[in-house]
Amino acid sequence: MQPPQMPPDARAWHNAQRSGSKSRFHLENIPMTTHSSHNVYLIHGWAANSRIFDPLRPLLPAHWQVHAPDLPGHGTTPLEGAFDIAAAADQIAAQMPCNSDVLGWSLGGVVALFIAYRHPDKVRHLCLTASFAKFLATPAYPQGVSRSALDKMTALFEADFPKYMRQFLELQLLNTPDAGAVIDAVLPGLTAHGTPAALESALEALNGADARPFLPRVFQPALLVYGGKDGITPPRIGQYLQEHLPYAETVVIDKAAHTPFLSHPQEFAALLARFFG
Template identity: 30%
Template structure:
């Protein structure tokens, strides 16, 4: 299988791997690359089946993580947004010696609601609805899903337009890839596995996020006391788009103080 599509920018001493979310591609990071490249060698990866890595089909989380590990530096800080946060977290569990630090952005170790446990998240019926709609009009379904990610932000319409432009900049993922990504969000629960995580761990959230609710923050603070959490006010599911300066400042500060 050919390598994943990857772009590398910058000449810093530390490698920083950025992993995008469901339905998107490396273009989502272009709004912050210039802020990060003076400090890091930034590696933008199109996840298997997404963007310009179209040669891959549907995958389970562990398989996708293995492919990404085979296409990244031997030692790096890993930052994953949304679904990419699941992949980055799994990489830190599978190969902790290769992950200098883990940063999850608007991500959750368990995306779906577990009402019997008091765990907030996306209702399974919502994810199933998106999966059903993909077979009818998959491009419009992806656009609709992305619109949820900017709701409530001061520049929601502009932020949503930016995400839509990222979609259109590359070939759309195949329906089976998108479906397997939704199943990945619905089925995985890394809460207990990450209790003993070895690398330093920073979790960044948007206060207005409708997909990863802020209610999980104190629960994970208690479950993972060695990790650090940060909530960005007035941000939703894509804080690096709505608040790029604050976002990058926090990344740089965290890595410089490892």
């Protein structure tokens, strides 16, 4: 693993923009750039697969080369042994060209953080949506989710994966006018491979995952996107990331829930295009 270093973009924005005692960058100040070869990686969350991004992909800039890998034990990627977040990060990083941009959703955001820290040359910009530094709440980390809520969600997924995945999407798209069409577009791809092999193993890895110790060494500019109606990872869970990542900016989409890229795809795509360039 290479020692983390501050990338040029972060240095430039660090020097150009300061807010109080904490360095920040602002979306309106990010220069728009066009790259002939611009690699963007989309990393999905727990119990899903890369097909969750199907509605978003057509809205992204045409010059982007978009990659959406399946995490181990999800979609088409087999699970070999127990799910390991650091190993999953290393596996994806091995496929990535240097200076790629990375979007991580929920569990995928934790994987993205590990990639950015362990392989800093591979990541230019980092977007974390509905994600966290640590998932489970503890007395020292009240921002997290309770174990009982997590156990209940897991039991429902294990009992009838297709049924609960639909219910999950319906809940996340509750205020979305075309929710039915969005669900019909993504659900077949999400359930085509049955219950993910890593459903329990990835959850155990998530329970133990903790990116807090290395957050101050993640120097890539980070955009944090949350839904104001998210009951799984509410915006408060992103406050810790905002406070401990050196170069982070938070955007809250008020009426979105846990999947802002599905409920508000145009707004989300515009944020991503502006940030990644």
